[in-house]
Amino acid sequence: xxxxxxxxxxxxxxxxxxxxxxxxxxxxxxxxxxxxxEQAARTVAIxxxxxxxxxADYGASQGRNSLAPMRLAVDTxxxxxxxxxxxxxxxxxxxxxDFSALFATLESNPxxxxxxxxxxxxxxxxxxxxxxxxxxxxxxxGWSSWAVQWLSHAPREIPDQIQIAYSRDGEAREAFARxxxxxxxxxxxxxxxxxxxGGALVIVTMAMTDEGDFGYRDIVAAMYGAxxxxxxxxxxxxxxxxxxxxxxxxxxxxxxxxPFAPDDRFAGFTVDHLDIFLAPDWIWSAYEQERDAALxxxxxxxxxxxxxxxxxAQALSGEGGEARKIAFFERLExxxxxxxxASPRPAVIPLALMVLRKxxx
Amino acid sequence: xxxxxxxxxxxxxxxxxxxxxxxxxxxxxxxxxxxxxEQAARTVAIxxxxxxxxxADYGASQGRNSLAPMRLAVDTxxxxxxxxxxxxxxxxxxxxxDFSALFATLESNPxxxxxxxxxxxxxxxxxxxxxxxxxxxxxxxGWSSWAVQWLSHAPREIPDQIQIAYSRDGEAREAFARxxxxxxxxxxxxxxxxxxxGGALVIVTMAMTDEGDFGYRDIVAAMYGAxxxxxxxxxxxxxxxxxxxxxxxxxxxxxxxxPFAPDDRFAGFTVDHLDIFLAPDWIWSAYEQERDAALxxxxxxxxxxxxxxxxxAQALSGEGGEARKIAFFERLExxxxxxxxASPRPAVIPLALMVLRKxxx
Numbered sequence: 001x002x003x004x005x006x007x008x009x010x011x012x013x014x015x016x017x018x019x020x021x022x023x024x025x026x027x028x029x030x031x032x033x034x035x036x037x038e039q040a041a042r043t044v045a046i047x048x049x050x051x052x053x054x055x056a057d058y059g060a061s062q063g064r065n066s067l068a069p070m071r072l073a074v075d076t077x078x079x080x081x082x083x084x085x086x087x088x089x090x091x092x093x094x095x096x097x098d099f100s101a102l103f104a105t106l107e108s109n110p111x112x113x114x115x116x117x118x119x120x121x122x123x124x125x126x127x128x129x130x131x132x133x134x135x136x137x138x139x140x141x142g143w144s145s146w147a148v149q150w151l152s153h154a155p156r157e158i159p160d161q162i163q164i165a166y167s168r169d170g171e172a173r174e175a176f177a178r179x180x181x182x183x184x185x186x187x188x189x190x191x192x193x194x195x196x197x198g199g200a201l202v203i204v205t206m207a208m209t210d211e212g213d214f215g216y217r218d219i220v221a222a223m224y225g226a227x228x229x230x231x232x233x234x235x236x237x238x239x240x241x242x243x244x245x246x247x248x249x250x251x252x253x254x255x256x257x258x259p260f261a262p263d264d265r266f267a268g269f270t271v272d273h274l275d276i277f278l279a280p281d282w283i284w285s286a287y288e289q290e291r292d293a294a295l296x297x298x299x300x301x302x303x304x305x306x307x308x309x310x311x312x313a314q315a316l317s318g319e320g321g322e323a324r325k326i327a328f329f330e331r332l333e334x335x336x337x338x339x340x341x342a343s344p345r346p347a348v349i350p351l352a353l354m355v356l357r358k359x360x361x
Numbered sequence: 362x363x364x365x366x367x368x369x370x371x372x373x374x375x376x377x378x379x380x381x382x383x384x385x386x387x388x389x390x391x392x393x394x395x396x397x398x399e400q401a402a403r404t405v406a407i408x409x410x411x412x413x414x415x416x417a418d419y420g421a422s423q424g425r426n427s428l429a430p431m432r433l434a435v436d437t438x439x440x441x442x443x444x445x446x447x448x449x450x451x452x453x454x455x456x457x458x459d460f461s462a463l464f465a466t467l468e469s470n471p472x473x474x475x476x477x478x479x480x481x482x483x484x485x486x487x488x489x490x491x492x493x494x495x496x497x498x499x500x501x502x503g504w505s506s507w508a509v510q511w512l513s514h515a516p517r518e519i520p521d522q523i524q525i526a527y528s529r530d531g532e533a534r535e536a537f538a539r540x541x542x543x544x545x546x547x548x549x550x551x552x553x554x555x556x557x558x559g560g561a562l563v564i565v566t567m568a569m570t571d572e573g574d575f576g577y578r579d580i581v582a583a584m585y586g587a588x589x590x591x592x593x594x595x596x597x598x599x600x601x602x603x604x605x606x607x608x609x610x611x612x613x614x615x616x617x618x619x620p621f622a623p624d625d626r627f628a629g630f631t632v633d634h635l636d637i638f639l640a641p642d643w644i645w646s647a648y649e650q651e652r653d654a655a656l657x658x659x660x661x662x663x664x665x666x667x668x669x670x671x672x673x674a675q676a677l678s679g680e681g682g683e684a685r686k687i688a689f690f691e692r693l694e695x696x697x698x699x700x701x702x703a704s705p706r707p708a709v710i711p712l713a714l715m716v717l718r719k720x721x722x
Contacts, residue, residue, distance in 0.1 A: 103487030
């Protein structure tokens with residue numbers, strides 16, 4: 001079990017809902033998973049009443065990207081249930097997640113299942129999902145998108161990068177690979193405890209292409225370059241940047257399948273589906289239409305800011321307090337945006353889509 | 362159903378966990394309720410497996426004051442359950458509540474049920490409790506302390522006060538009394554839907570003594586006086602103070618019992634216990650020991666700040682932004698503390714303690 005919380009995407013200091021507003025890359029990446037989620041919802045075993053029917057949303061963040069999959073899951077399960085039977089939707093994330101933004105989204109967004117189905121009930125669990133956090137056998141259908149790429153913690157510093165995929169440091173690469181394997185197994189074991197027999201778990205997560213490409217090449221280079229520039233200009237200390245490590249990993253097909261060797265089973269799970277695909281790059285598509293390079297750069301920088309700046313900011317020394325942190329966010333965003341605006345190119349966005357079935361052991 | 366969220370106690374702008382640190386008056390007030398909670402936990406009907414055993418904590422805030430009652434409830438229910446049977450603890454509060462502080466408290470405090478009982482599972486619901494927010498019949502045992510005194514909304518302005526109990530405005534008093542009656546019925550009806558047959562609900566809430574005393578006389582006077590001073594000094598506009606209304610009510614015994622007339626039943630509930638009592642004033646007791654008037658004033662001001670300043674701040678005009686808000690908190694706290702330090706006196710802290718049983722209709 002990890003003894004440190006996993007670094008958070010939305011920072012407490014960021015305006016509420018910022019991840020909701022800057023996560024369209026993530027929501028578009030999820031589209032190919034929806035038919036498989038629907039298929040899973042059509043075929044999972046329904047627990048006998050009075051047990052609850054529970055959909056778990058592992059790594060929900062601020063909820064906007066959960067609206068479409070949760071609505072689809074509810075709408076598909078609903079005709080399979082007795083009239084008025086309650087469906088619980090349990091949204092999990094780390095304790096530091098902005099649950100107020102999540103609940104506000106669920107309460108007010110017209111596409112929320114709470115608005116559309118009166119027998120649904122929303123709850124949140126603010127605990128690391130690298131341990132069981134819902135009762136044994138209580139989950140009918142699980143969903144996790146853009147979440148399990150976040151390790152329980154960065155196992156060590158990355159001397160030459162902030163993203164391990166672009167590091168040439170062998171020891172760091174090995175430490176991250178080891179942690180990624182441990183966390184993947186911990187995630188699967190924990191979900192297996194929680195899933196009802198006959199349940200299913202649909203996962204979308206960052207992946208390496210079969211050619212070993214992590215993607216986001218220009219975006220990572222622009223961000224790391226901006227950090228180096230901030231050291232050169234004296235705004236950041238070199239030690240601060242050395243401590244910065246984004247604890248995300250892209251897993252290869254072989255990494256995802258490793259626990260299931262040799263007999264295609266792990267912790268009661270079998271692999272129903274595994275696909276590695278490239279998600280659409282809506283920021284590039286918009287640029288092709290609009291030819292607005294500044295907007296292109298600003299959109300990728302906003303994506304970075306909402307998804308990883310809070311983690312990077314944890315490496316800042318305390319000096320200068322909140323004001324320096326805010327300045328860090330602003331400067332990093334501006335420099336990254338400017339760099340990307342200078343030569344817009346499409347990004348490779350590799351994702352894995354996996355469906356696991358919980359069988360009788 | 363209220364169409365506005367109930368004003369929040371912990372403001373997003375306040376440092377995380379501030380309610381946890383300044384709510385000892387509330388936690389001490391709860392002590393006499395614990396034996397009745399234990400009694401309820403010993404006697405509630407346990408739902409047949411595989412239905413979940415669920416304890417609901419209505420109005421949990423940041424969790425510290427829930428630790429003792431939830432642990433007691435878990436420890437009392439545990440021997441009544443089959444080995445390893447899961448107990449869910451559902452903590453509810455408004456969407457704007459600081460759920461990150463709640464989950465951090467549950468995860469790390471050594472007195473947390475999560476630390477002490479491995480078959481417990483924490484969840485949060487960030488929705489107003491003036492509607493059903495948990496599945497029908499899903500709650501085994503309910504607890505609500507210092508919460509249902511908060512109305513769904515302030516029904517109107519209070520021209521001459523911030524606390525309706527000390528207003529002489531007949532229309533305002535009537536509007537608050539009407540809203541209090543509506544909200545109390547809505548709360549009871551909603552809980553009745555959620556409670557399992559044979560379940561129980563233990564409530565601690567602000568009350569009027571049988572002599573009609575709201576209590577907190579010096580504290581309310583000091584706070585209102587400080588607001589008037591802030592208008593006189595030009596820091597606040599008179600319209601801002603006029604808009605400030607703390608939407609809490611102290612209910613009389615008769616108010617609490619009104620829905621149960623004439624046949625002692627309401628929405629499937631019967632009243633098992635109702636007591637109005639005076640909670641200990643630990644701030645006064647500490648002053649008697651320490652004779653530190655400044656500390657006396659500072660403690661009551663911190664109590665006010667954590668419990669009601671965020672609500673008052675909602676009445677500020679937008680001008681000056683966050684900086685003015687922060688200055689408002691600081692100045693109000695300082696002025697109130699100084700006023701109370703000038704002549705320390707004990708406070709009257711009236712509370713109602715009520716146990717309701719959900720019977721078969």
